[in-house]
Amino acid sequence: MRVILGVGGGIAAYKAAELARALMERGATVQPVMTAAARQFITPLTFAALTGKKVITDLFGDRTADEVLASSVEHIQVARENDVLVAAPATADLLAKFANGLADDFLSTLYLAFTGKVVLAPAMNTQMWLHPATAANIEKLRARGHHIVPPGSGPLACGETGVGRLADPARIADDVIRIGTGKQDFAGETIVITAGPTQEAIDPVRFISNRSSGKMGYAIAEAAAARGAQVILVSGPVKIPPPAGVKVVQVETALEMKDAVFAHLEEATIVIKSAAVADYMVENPAPQKMKKTAARMSIELSPTPDILAEVGRVKGDRLLVGFAAETQNMISEAKRKMETKNCDLVVGNLVSQHGVGFGSDDNEVTLVPRGGAPVPLPRASKRIVADQILDHVLPLRLALRSAS
Numbered sequence: 095m096r097v098i099l100g101v102g103g104g105i106a107a108y109k110a111a112e113l114a115r116a117l118m119e120r121g122a123t124v125q126p127v128m129t130a131a132a133r134q135f136i137t138p139l140t141f142a143a144l145t146g147k148k149v150i151t152d153l154f155g156d157r158t159a160d161e162v163l164a165s166s167v168e169h170i171q172v173a174r175e176n177d178v179l180v181a182a183p184a185t186a187d188l189l190a191k192f193a194n195g196l197a198d199d200f201l202s203t204l205y206l207a208f209t210g211k212v213v214l215a216p217a218m219n220t221q222m223w224l225h226p227a228t229a230a231n232i233e234k235l236r237a238r239g240h241h242i243v244p245p246g247s248g249p250l251a252c253g254e255t256g257v258g259r260l261a262d263p264a265r266i267a268d269d270v271i272r273i274g275t276g277k278q279d280f281a282g283e284t285i286v287i288t289a290g291p292t293q294e295a296i297d298p299v300r301f302i303s304n305r306s307s308g309k310m311g312y313a314i315a316e317a318a319a320a321r322g323a324q325v326i327l328v329s330g331p332v333k334i335p336p337p338a339g340v341k342v343v344q345v346e347t348a349l350e351m352k353d354a355v356f357a358h359l360e361e362a363t364i365v366i367k368s369a370a371v372a373d374y375m376v377e378n379p380a381p382q383k384m385k386k387t388a389a390r391m392s393i394e395l396s397p398t399p400d401i402l403a404e405v406g407r408v409k410g411d412r413l414l415v416g417f418a419a420e421t422q423n424m425i426s427e428a429k430r431k432m433e434t435k436n437c438d439l440v441v442g443n444l445v446s447q448h449g450v451g452f453g454s455d456d457n458e459v460t461l462v463p464r465g466g467a468p469v470p471l472p473r474a475s476k477r478i479v480a481d482q483i484l485d486h487v488l489p490l491r492l493a494l495r496s497a498s
């Protein structure tokens with residue numbers, strides 16, 4: 095998807111850099127356009143470096159008359175070449191220009207020439223946002239079919255606290271992709287996704303856990319919600335914010351994760367178990383902090399329930415996706431887990447590789463479908479890998495549904 099990122103002149107302009115990144119992580123190409131005011135807040139170089147594109151800043155600028163003539167149709171060309179125009183931060187001034195058809199710089203001229211989908215993410219001082227003039231402009235733009243990503247509440251740069259903060263860049267990016275593709279291929283599906291590690295207490299201050307960051311499961315949850323699924327994300331303790339539009343159930347232990355999964359199993363049509371569940375737990379954690387002694391010590395561990403295998407036994411026509419994070423023999427291990435846990439698809443990855451797997455932003459996985467040949471996916475951001483996994487999940491789910 096090709097996206098024009100129109101950056102307005104507000105303090106939130108720096109967050110547009112994060113938005114550029116979030117859009118690219120979701121597979122979009124981004125053409126930045128900055129207003130003169132935006133350039134007072136952040137330099138074009140930031141956007142050029144992030145997107146690899148020449149940043150368009152001005153209709154005329156410092157250009158010679160010849161250069162201006164040569165590029166006199168640049169706004170028309172950019173308008174033609176792109177699918178979505180997102181303005182972030184959409185200042186009160188930009189909204190007023192767009193609403194009233196003013197065309198006195200590149201971005202406002204481009205807006206008039208643009209026939210694709212428009213997404214506006216306003217950010218401004220609370221009083222400016224609440225002003226009847228801004229409200230009327232928003233109404234006009236909405237009536238024109240444009241999508242408004244509402245600003246959030248909180249402390250603002252002007253020192254006040256109230257509504258007017260630019261929405262979370264990840265949320266804006268999701269909306270842009272959803273609106274741009276119009277792809278709601280998971281509408282009607284309810285997906286239970288588990289993510290992150292579990293923590294098994296030894297005593298009130300110590301626990302057994304693993305290095306899972308939850309990023310892969312969260313990326314799948316975000317991608318599935320953006321594609322129209324109802325998502326229930328059962329999450330172990332992680333340090334990342336929950337994706338927009340997803341119901342999050344926080345758990346700590348394998349037993350709690352099992353209860354949460356089974357509590358939502360009835361409504362699920364797809365279960366994706368990306369969590370790295372601890373295999374062992376301390377059956378009776380010490381009620382008080384255990385004290386150091388000079389002697390050696392050992393802790394007796396008992397196995398946790400295998401949640402995936404238990405779901406596999408009662409799965410019915412639900413599509414069941416397991417994960418196999420391995421340090422060796424990835425394909426044979428994935429196939430073994432497919433059989434023992436009754437999965438339809440296992441996502442295998444070698445967590446020992448540098449730059450992919452636990453904690454990384456990228457992943458490189460191989461999909462092992464039941465009865466089919468393994469499909470290696472290229473290394474990419476977890477968000478892109480998430481969409482590719484879902485691209486393979488959908489036909490399997492449709493086949494299961496029509497067979498039942």
Ligand code: CTP
Nearest residue numbers: 367368369371398399400401402416417418419
């Ligand atoms: N899993 C689970 N409950 C457990 C352990 C694992 O639901 N108690 C799920 C994981 O969420 C994952 C899949 O089973 O989808 C494989 O997890 P993994 O840890 O790779 O496999 P194990 O069965 O624990 O096997 P091993 O540790 O021997 O590799």
